[in-house]
Every structure is written in structure tokens, then in C-alpha cells.
Amino acid sequence: MLQAVNPVIPGIAAIAPELVEVRRRIHAHPELAFEETLTSDLVAELLTGWGYDVHRGIGKTGVVGVLREGQGTRTVGLRADMDALPLAETTGLPYASRHANKMHACGHDGHTAMLLCAARHLAATRQFSGTLNLIFQPAEENFGGAKAMMDDGLFDRFPCDAIFAIHNMPGRAAGDMAFRTGAAMASADRVTITLRGVGGHGAMPHFARDPMSAAGSIMVALQTIVAREVDAQHAAVITVGSVQAGETFNIIPETVTMKLSVRALNADVRALLARRIEALAKGQAESFGVTAEVDYDYGYPVLVNHAEPTAFAADIARRMLGAERVETDTAPLMGSEDFAFMLEARPGCYAFIGNGIGSKGGCMVHNPGYDFNDDILAIGASYWVRIAEAWLAA
Template identity: 55%
Template sequence: MSSSLSSQLTARSEQIHAAIALANPQFVALRHELHQHPELAFAEFRTAGKVADLLREWGYQVSTGIAGTGVVGTLRRGTGGKSLGLRADMDALPIQEATGLPYASQNAGVMHACGHDGHTAILLAAARFLALEGQFDGTLQLIFQPAEETGSGARRMIEEGLFERFPCDAVFGLHNWPGVSCGHIGCIEGPAMASVDQAHITVHGKGGHGAEPHTTVDPVLVSAHVITALQSIVARNVDPLDMGVLTVGSIHGGHASNVIPDSVELKLTARTFRPEVRSLLQQRVPALVQAQAASFGAVAEVDYRLGFPPVCNHARETAFASAVAHATLGSQRVAADFRPRTASEDFAFMLQARPGSFLFFGNGDTASLHSPRYDFNDEILPVAAAYWAGLAEHYLPVLSAPGYAPALAAPHDRDAQHA
């Protein structure tokens, strides 16, 4: 990269960061307000209303009611031809908050334990900057999605014509991540987060007195063997170079110590990165469970439910996102060794429908996601908002500002070209 081109990028990046930092107190306050009033999946009425009002105030064309409570803000500049989608999720979790913060949840049993309040505030901060000071030529589609936690919001928005009504040449999303240095970004090509599926298993035996087990078919004993045998699926069926996780997180059966129950219920989750492994687990889990139960004279019912697929980032868009991070945040904030996460995200459906990438911003040394003690780190809010603004300007460059074009190539490609 030439020194004049680099200085143009640096100067614009500094302008973006300065403008967003100036308005940051407004969005920290907004984030705290959203945190105080969390709403569960498809019930984000207050949040969606707040988002829609702010977008209208800044000049966006606002569409509401998509997938019930989803909001899309559209902003066109110049030719309006090329289009970019940026997505934030809005829903909270059915968790009782235990942070003791002055802005803790006021809704009993509901809290923003995953940082969706922060994601919404980040995209709104970027939205304001892009509306008032953005330099771009094209169409912005800002997608505020409901019901990520249930894995149904993205799919429903797509089924209701999201990308037909609001065309996007590419779509990007982000998630904060505890345990990663505050404000550092992770970009992963290919599988970035795992698929998630669930199985509900009922083992039917024959109950009886605990003193006479020989007259029963003990479903508790059968379930214990089933749980142990399930671990052989990954250990002896999945290539060691691939990833698969089977976790039995719930087992219920019986009420008394001296009574063998008629049945036991188990619930498990299955996670993979590759479709082939996902299909393998879908076949092997029911087959093994039923065979194991039959070997004891019991019967097992298996209800295997597909959730959502792995988040698979597209190569070109991920290289672009990484290049923008180097140009706008500085290479010191780009986590070179960031690895895929085995948690799941329904942004996967959007990446099946459109090219794009899902990114990760370090939340620092905080409680883990879905913990009652978790809180979004406000320090990353202006950093991530500036990144969204920079990405939008790089993806939708103004013809009179050619300095943005080189960010379309990956950093190492640019370095090779200008060495």
C-alpha cells in the first residue's frame, strides 16, 4: 500500500473514531436502558420501538413487524446500487440477573446475559454516524433481528422475504466474546460456530420395588448405559480431525429412592462444524440409543430435532472484513489466532442465503455468556461501532474516494502487491 493511500485510510479512520467517541455517552446510556428492560424472543416490542424511532429520527426508511418484532432501517446514498446488510440481535434470555448493577434488569427472570443490548447499541451508534457523516455510495440495510436465542428469528425473517424486500449483496454480523482482549476482533474463514441440534429421549422400562429389581426393567440403569455409550459416537465414528460434541444436560426419572420408575427422560445437545458430521450424529444417536435400550429389554423413543446449521463464513467477505479491521482498527487489534467457537448462532441462516461473515469482538475478562453475572463491556461499544462504520464505507465506496478500494483485498495480498 502506498504511503499516501495509507495516510488517507488512517485519517478517515481517525475521523470516524473521533465522531463516534463524541456521541458514545448517548449510546452507553441507551445500552444501559436496554439492559434494564430486556425482552424475550418475539416479545421485543419496547426494544424494536426504540430502534425504529431512532432510525427514523436519523433519516432512515424504517420497516417494522418483520418476523413479528424485527426492524430494518434502509439508507440510500448516491447511486444506491450496491447494498450492504449489517445485523444486530435484540432478544434477552430467561435468566435471573445476579450482577447487582445499578442498571440491572427490572424484568424478573429475564436479562441480557448474551450482550444483545450491546450489539443493538453498537449498530445504532454506527447508524447515527453513517446517517449524519457517512461517506458512501450505495444502500445500507440495517437489520435488527428478534429471537436469536431460540434459533428462529433469522429463519423467520428470511421466510418472510427479508432479502427480497431488502436486497443485500453481502451481510455481516458480530458477537461480543468474553475471555478475549477487550476490543480485539476475530475473523474466521469457513466454519466459525457450530450447528446445534437436540434430542429428547424417553427410555421405557418396567417399574417396581427397589428391593426386587429382578422383577423390573430398570430405565435408570438403561439410561446410565445410554449416556456412556453415546460418548462412543464421537470417539469412534467421527474423524479425529473433525469436531463433534454430544452432551446430555438433563436426566429425569423417579421420585423415591426405593422405587424403580417406569420411564426416564433425557435431553441432549449435538454440535458440529461440518454437515457430514451433523448428518452422522443425526443417524447414529437414535440407532445407538434404541439398540442399547433393547439390549436391556427396554424401549427408547428418540425425538431428534434439527436446530440451526454451523456459521460458515464466506472466504471473500471474511478476507474483506479482516482487511477493514487492519485498516480501521489497526493490526494490533486483529486476533491472528482466533479459533472457531462451539457455541451456535442463527446468523448461520443468513449466511446460507447471502455471502457474508460473522465476526467476534473481545469483551475482556468478564463472566461467560449466559451467566447471571455477565455484563456487556461498554468499552467495546465505540470500537465496534467505528468498525461497522468503516466497513460500510469500505464496502460502499464513494467514487471520489478511491482510498477505500484496497481494503477489498486481504492484508497479505495488499502487502504483496505493494511490496
């Protein structure tokens, strides 16, 4: 069994306290998707000061820092997300959000600071040969900032032989890491079903065509798609998150709008769900004498980790932390992540780092009481340095 002596690189340990302060500064000033101007200003300023070639405005507010060293021809991309969530923070911390209904509730402030910490060390030591591309991405939360950067020519302008990303994970021991080859996170699609009938008086439903009855039937029937049409060995989720209709107790509404979240861990299952949801909604609607319009918004694809980069990254983590702190076949998550778009274009690996258990780091993401655990910043930065130095070995 591999036993790590010290997972944190001494040079990282020396500068980590400064980057913790950077993290808390970002935390206090959260910015929503494609609004990360202060954050990207800070990232660009620091990278420039450390000697990186800095490129801005990629995917609106994205930043790429490029550092070349030696004669090596290999390239690598390390990605961190920067955006916050529209949530009111309740932590009461001294560095809590100073902006109403904006909060770093998913740890992207920590992801940014970890990569900045690694960036500073790599620029100072330059123990690699090749091209290092540090990708600071906007708008991971529901808005596809990864795709926006790619549409702006990310990989044409900054070629990457492989790409890597990490995300903090509450409920896993602080600094422990987890990997999975293949499908690691689900696709995420949004569906809007609009039912149109004939409104009427609640006391005389026979004069109406009730879309509410159709909506109730559709809501139940949707679950039979997962239960009876999807292979039981394949995970899928259909969630009806919103039903909007009339406003009073004695009027049958003319329209009902249903909003669905649809997730799958397999591209074929994703396609099956799309076909069957539309067919079922229209068929059920017709049986009630109403019509159904289905608007299917394809969102993030399945996140699929590639075998070679994942094995490479997991080996780095084992040598750094010891085998007992690294899980190499972690269960897939039904959450989604737009790094999936990048993994469709380039080989790479998306990994997880434990944020902690219990009172320190255990609060789940997207919760108003969440905070990134600063104790893992130096570990994450050390992982990034080792990934870069090993992939771009001199």
C-alpha cells in the same frame, strides 16, 4: 505492519456517550425472545428520526432500517440481535435489569447500541453510494429469530449482496477483533430420548424391565460415537444435560427421559451424529428389553463464514486497529449462532470483538454477573461505519 492512528471515527466519538445511555436503557429493560416490543419501539423511533425507511414486524418483533444514497447498485446488510436471557442479574449496577429473571447476559443490548450508533453517523454523513440495510433481529437465543425474519421474506424484501454481524467476546482484549474463514461456530441440535420399560418394586427387579439401566448404558455409550466414529480431526460434542425418571427410592420407573445437546463443526459430522445417536439408543434399549423413542430437533446449522467477505472485513479491522489487534484465524467455537441461517442464504462474515479481560468485561456471557463493556461501543460502531462505507464505496 499496519498501525492504526485512531480506531474511533471522530464523529462516532462525539455521539457515543448518548448511545451508551441508550445501551443502558435497553439493559435495564431486557426482553426475551419475540417479546422485544420496547426495544424494537426504541430502535424504530431512533431510525425514523435519523431518516431511515423503517420496516417492522419482520420475524414478529424484528426491525429493518433502510438508507439509500447515490446511484450505487450495491447492497449490504448489517445485523444486530436484541433479545435477553431468562436469568436473574446480580451485577448491582445502577442500570441493572428492573425485571425479575430477565437479563442482557450476552451483550445484545451492546450489539443493538453499536449498530444504532453507526446508523446515526451514516445517516448524518452519507459517505456511501448504494443501499444500507440495518437488521435488528429478535430471538437469537435458542429460538431462531434469524430464520423467522427470513421466513418473512427478509432477503426478498431487502436484498443484500453481503451480510455482516459481530459479537462481543469476554476474555479478549477490549476492542480487539477476531475472524475465521469457514466453520466458525458449531451446529446445535436437541435430542430427546424416551425409554419405556415395565415398572416394578425395587426389591424385585426381575419382574420389571428397567429403563434406568438402559439410560445409564446409553449415557456412557454415546461418548463412543465421538471418540470412535467421528474423525479425530473434527470437533463434536454430545452432552447429556438432563435425565428424568422416577420420584422415589424403591420403585423402578416405567419411563426415563434423556435430553441431549449435540454439536458439530461439520455438516457431514452433524448428519453422522444424528444417525448414530438414534441407532445406538434403540440398540441399547433393545438389549435391556425396553424401547427407545428418539426425537431429533435440528437447531442452528454450522456457521460458515465466506472467504471474500471475511477477508474484506478483516482488512477493514486491520486498517482500523492495526494488525497486532486483529486475529484472522481464530479457533472455532462450539457455541452456536442463528446468523448461520443468514450465511446459508447470503455471503457474509460473523466476527468477534473483545469485551475485555479481568474485572472490566472479562465475565463470561450467560453469567448473572456479566455486563457489556461500554468502552468498546465506539470501536464497534466505527467498524460498522467502515464496513458500510467500503462495501458501498461511492
